[in-house]
Amino acid sequence: MRATERLSAQFEGARFPLFTAATARENGAMSQEQWTAVDRYITDLLVPSDPALESTLRASVEGGLPAINVAPNQGKFLAMLAQIQKAQNILEIGTLGGYSTIWLARALSAGGRLITLEADPAHANVARANIANAGLAGVVDLRLGPALETLPQIAAEGLGPFDFIFIDADKPAYPEYFEWAMKLSKRGSLIIADNIIRQGGVIDPNHEDPRVHGVRRFNELVAAEPRVSATAIQTVGSKGYDGFVMALVIAEP
Numbered sequence: 001m002r003a004t005e006r007l008s009a010q011f012e013g014a015r016f017p018l019f020t021a022a023t024a025r026e027n028g029a030m031s032q033e034q035w036t037a038v039d040r041y042i043t044d045l046l047v048p049s050d051p052a053l054e055s056t057l058r059a060s061v062e063g064g065l066p067a068i069n070v071a072p073n074q075g076k077f078l079a080m081l082a083q084i085q086k087a088q089n090i091l092e093i094g095t096l097g098g099y100s101t102i103w104l105a106r107a108l109s110a111g112g113r114l115i116t117l118e119a120d121p122a123h124a125n126v127a128r129a130n131i132a133n134a135g136l137a138g139v140v141d142l143r144l145g146p147a148l149e150t151l152p153q154i155a156a157e158g159l160g161p162f163d164f165i166f167i168d169a170d171k172p173a174y175p176e177y178f179e180w181a182m183k184l185s186k187r188g189s190l191i192i193a194d195n196i197i198r199q200g201g202v203i204d205p206n207h208e209d210p211r212v213h214g215v216r217r218f219n220e221l222v223a224a225e226p227r228v229s230a231t232a233i234q235t236v237g238s239k240g241y242d243g244f245v246m247a248l249v250i251a252e253p
C-alpha cells in the first residue's frame with residue numbers, strides 16, 4: 001500500500017480519497033510517462049526518422065544545448081501548416097540548434113527563404129552546422145543577435161512580409177515579438193507562438209514567473225488585435241503540458 005493510500009485508509013468514512021501533493025506529483029509523473037509513450041507511438045507511425053533531423057538533435061545534445069526544441073510530431077505539424085500556407089517567406093524567432101528551422105525550411109515552396117533569429121552565439125554555431133548538414137544553407141539566413149535588434153534590421157532591409165512566422169524565443173519578450181510579427185505580416189500571414197500554456201500557469205494572473213507573465217500579455221495583445229483571427233490549442237506530449245497560439249492575419253496590417 002502506498003503512503004497516500006495508507007493515509008486515506010485512516011480516514012474511514014471519508015467520502016473521497018485523500019489527495020496530497022505527493023499524489024498529485026505521482027499522477028503527474030504517470031501522465032508524463034503516458035504522454036511520452038503516445039508521442040513515441042505517433043512519431044513511429046507518422047513521422048519517419050530522418051538522418052539530418054536525428055543528427056541535429058544529437059549535435060544539439062553534444063553541444064550542450066537545452067532539449068527544448070519542438071517534438072518531432074510538432075515539427076511536422078508546423079511544417080504542414082507552412083505547406084498549407086504555401087509559404088515562400090518564413091520568419092522564425094528562436095533558432096536553438098535549428099531543429100524547427102529544418103522542419104520549416106523543408107516546407108518552403110520552391111524558391112522560398114527562411115530567416116531565423118538567435119541571440120546565443122553557441123546555439124547559432126550548432127544551428128549553422130545542422131542547417132548546412134541538412135542541405136539548407138542556401139535557403140536559411142540565420143541572424144545572430146537579440147531578436148529585438150535584428151527584427152528592426154529585417155524590417156529596414158524590406159525582407160518582409162512573411163507568410164509564416166514562428167515565435168519561440170524568450171517568453172518575456174513575446175508581446176514585442178507579436179508587434180514585430182504584425183509589422184512584418186500581410187493579409188493571409190500565419191503567426192504561430194509556442195509555449196503559451198506553460199503547464200496551465202497561463203491562467204494565473206499572479207504567477208511569479210516572468211515567462212508566464214510575458215505569455216499572458218502576448219495572449220491579451222493577440223485578443224485585442226482586430227487584424228487577426230486567433231485561437232489557442234493546449235497540447236500534451238513528450239514536452240509536457242503546453243500549447244500553441246495561432247493567429248491568422250485577416251486584414252492588411
Ligand code: SAH
Nearest residue numbers: 069070094096099100118119146147169170
Ligand atoms: N525553435 C527551436 C527552439 C527555440 S528555444 C526549436 O524548436 O528547435 C529558444 C531559443 O531562443 C534559444 O536558442 C535561445 O537562445 C533563443 N533566444 C533567447 N532569447 C533570445 C533573444 N532575445 N533573441 C533571439 N533569440 C533568443
Ligand code: DHB
Nearest residue numbers: 068069070168169194195
Ligand atoms: C522552454 C522554451 C521553449 O521554447 C520550449 O518549447 C520549452 C521550454 C524554456 O525556456 O524552458
Ligand code: MG
Nearest residue numbers: 068168194195
Ligand atoms: Mg518552444
